[in-house]
Amino acid sequence: MDRAEKIDSIMKRRGFLWRSSEIYGGISGFYDYGHIGTLIKRKFENLWRHFFLGLNPMFFEISPSTIMPEEVFKASGHLEHFTDPIVRCKKCDFVERADQILENILHEKFEGLSKEELNEIIKKHKIRCPKCGGELEEVSEMNLMFPIEIGPFKKVRGYLRPETAQGAYVNFTKEFNALRKRLPIGLAVIGKAFRNEISPRGGVYRLREFTQAELQIFFDPDEINDHEDWESVKDLNMIVLLAGSEDAKEVSCEEMVEDIRLPKFYVYYMASVYKFYTEVLGYPKDSVRFRELSEDEKSFYNKLHWDLEVKLETLGGFKELCGVHYRYDHDLSSHEKMSGESQKVFLNEKKFIPHVIEISFGIDRNIYALIDFFYDERDGKSVLKLPFKVSPFDCAVFPLVKRDGLDERAIEIYKNLSGHFDCYYDDSGSIGRRYARQDEIGTPICITVDYDTLKDNTVTLRDRDTANQIRVKIGDLSATISKIIQRGKF
Numbered sequence: 001m002d003r004a005e006k007i008d009s010i011m012k013r014r015g016f017l018w019r020s021s022e023i024y025g026g027i028s029g030f031y032d033y034g035h036i037g038t039l040i041k042r043k044f045e046n047l048w049r050h051f052f053l054g055l056n057p058m059f060f061e062i063s064p065s066t067i068m069p070e071e072v073f074k075a076s077g078h079l080e081h082f083t084d085p086i087v088r089c090k091k092c093d094f095v096e097r098a099d100q101i102l103e104n105i106l107h108e109k110f111e112g113l114s115k116e117e118l119n120e121i122i123k124k125h126k127i128r129c130p131k132c133g134g135e136l137e138e139v140s141e142m143n144l145m146f147p148i149e150i151g152p153f154k155k156v157r158g159y160l161r162p163e164t165a166q167g168a169y170v171n172f173t174k175e176f177n178a179l180r181k182r183l184p185i186g187l188a189v190i191g192k193a194f195r196n197e198i199s200p201r202g203g204v205y206r207l208r209e210f211t212q213a214e215l216q217i218f219f220d221p222d223e224i225n226d227h228e229d230w231e232s233v234k235d236l237n238m239i240v241l242l243a244g245s246e247d248a249k250e251v252s253c254e255e256m257v258e259d260i261r262l263p264k265f266y267v268y269y270m271a272s273v274y275k276f277y278t279e280v281l282g283y284p285k286d287s288v289r290f291r292e293l294s295e296d297e298k299s300f301y302n303k304l305h306w307d308l309e310v311k312l313e314t315l316g317g318f319k320e321l322c323g324v325h326y327r328y329d330h331d332l333s334s335h336e337k338m339s340g341e342s343q344k345v346f347l348n349e350k351k352f353i354p355h356v357i358e359i360s361f362g363i364d365r366n367i368y369a370l371i372d373f374f375y376d377e378r379d380g381k382s383v384l385k386l387p388f389k390v391s392p393f394d395c396a397v398f399p400l401v402k403r404d405g406l407d408e409r410a411i412e413i414y415k416n417l418s419g420h421f422d423c424y425y426d427d428s429g430s431i432g433r434r435y436a437r438q439d440e441i442g443t444p445i446c447i448t449v450d451y452d453t454l455k456d457n458t459v460t461l462r463d464r465d466t467a468n469q470i471r472v473k474i475g476d477l478s479a480t481i482s483k484i485i486q487r488g489k490f
């Protein structure tokens with residue numbers, strides 16, 4: 001088995017994630033999380049919450065609905081612009097994104113080209129159906145939103161939201177007033193988004209139903225060239241790839257402002273995202289970079305658009321996990337026009353529509369990335385070296401054998417710890433197999449109750465990453481586990 005197959009096997013066997021409704025064959029682009037996947041997802045979301053809401057006391061989470069009326073997406077531009085170019089084979093009906101077919105055959109990137117440009121390239125290179133060799137239809141545009149009819153008889157047209165962001169925009173004025181009319185304020189949403197992707201692929205990399213964690217930061221555009229916490233990031237070095245360039249380079253945040261001419265307020269949030277990946281999740285710096293999107297690639301609502309990419313072996317290189325977007329006043333201005341409700345604020349002795357910087361994470365992609373990146377092997381066995389804070393369990397408790405009172409002692413310890421930690425109990429199979437099972441799902445600490453425990457009230461603590469063991473007094477267990485999890489190292 002290669003790395004991708006080994007990871008896929010662990011995800012299916014051990015309760016991470018798999019195709020939804022698989023007993024009926026499933027539908028591409030939909031995945032279910034099992035018990036381990038759900039624990040990891042919850043921990044990742046909590047880590048995200050603590051880090052990004054912690055950036056400013058005026059950043060809060062809200063929970064808007066996932067179904068929104070058509071007007072929202074007329075205003076936001078999604079109805080008109082949220083499309084992908086699609087092409088169909090006249091002979092076998094195979095459909096694919098037109099840019100993707102070209103990329104697969106010509107090994108170049110074609111994302112962001114118009115349907116006219118794509119048609120020309122198809123004609124010039126005499127591209128035919130990759131499945132049957134048949135002739136292709138003209139490229140057309142397909143809207144990626146899922147429409148729905150709401151209510152009985154006289155139905156109202158709505159859409160499943162394609163991004164959580166719109167929920168923050170339509171609630172902006174209410175929250176601005178509730179938060180005592182100050183800026184900047186941040187509104188975060190963690191929840192489902194839905195896109196009718198033409199060809200979902202790469203496991204959870206491109207889904208039709210997925211979870212986003214997005215933070216919309218509303219600010220006074222006259223203050224874009226400063227940030228009150230600038231000093232804390234100005235010397236931070238990041239690896240960046242400029243649009244049109246082949247080579248990534250390392251630059252400081254100060255240089256991003258001075259040489260690349262990005263506003264400080266924007267660079268501050270790029271730096272925060274970079275820190276989240278390198279310091280909180282612990283990705284090595286050379287595996288993380290920011291890529292600037294070209295004019296063709298940028299989302300239609302963005303003035304500035306940089307993606308955070310991580311190098312992932314099973315997906316073939318650097319892949320987008322998150323975006324940092326300067327959406328200008330695009331959304332609030334459009335909602336003001338469409339709804340007739342003013343989105344202006346009166347602040348700093350002027351009336352204006354706030355601008356928005358958006359931090360946008362795909363949770364599913366990030367979880368897959370962690371599993372892919374931190375998968376390792378020791379003596380031919382799988383070890384998932386996840387950052388401790390996103391490991392499904394903090395610790396597992398085992399009796400060495402299931403007799404002589406060791407199991408009762410182990411259950412007592414398990415019960416005490418499980419009030420404070422995500423804790424797992426296992427007394428089946430050999431101790432070696434139990435360690436291997438925990439290594440495979442990424443549990444950082446295994447606690448074993450043995451015969452010495454009955455004599456001196458100590459247990460062994462085993463480190464997932466090295467298999468080294470130490471002995472700890474039962475009375476010190478909670479404090480020791482807390483320290484190890486906090487430190488992120490045994």
Ligand code: GAP
Binds near residue numbers: 195197323362363
């Ligand atoms: N609100 C802005 C927005 O939605 P985006 O670049 O379309 O921007 C943001 O998406 C993030 O959501 C991406 O960086 C990616 O992590 C995730 N994402 C987007 N489409 C996805 C899909 N089809 N499946 C899984 N994750 C997706």
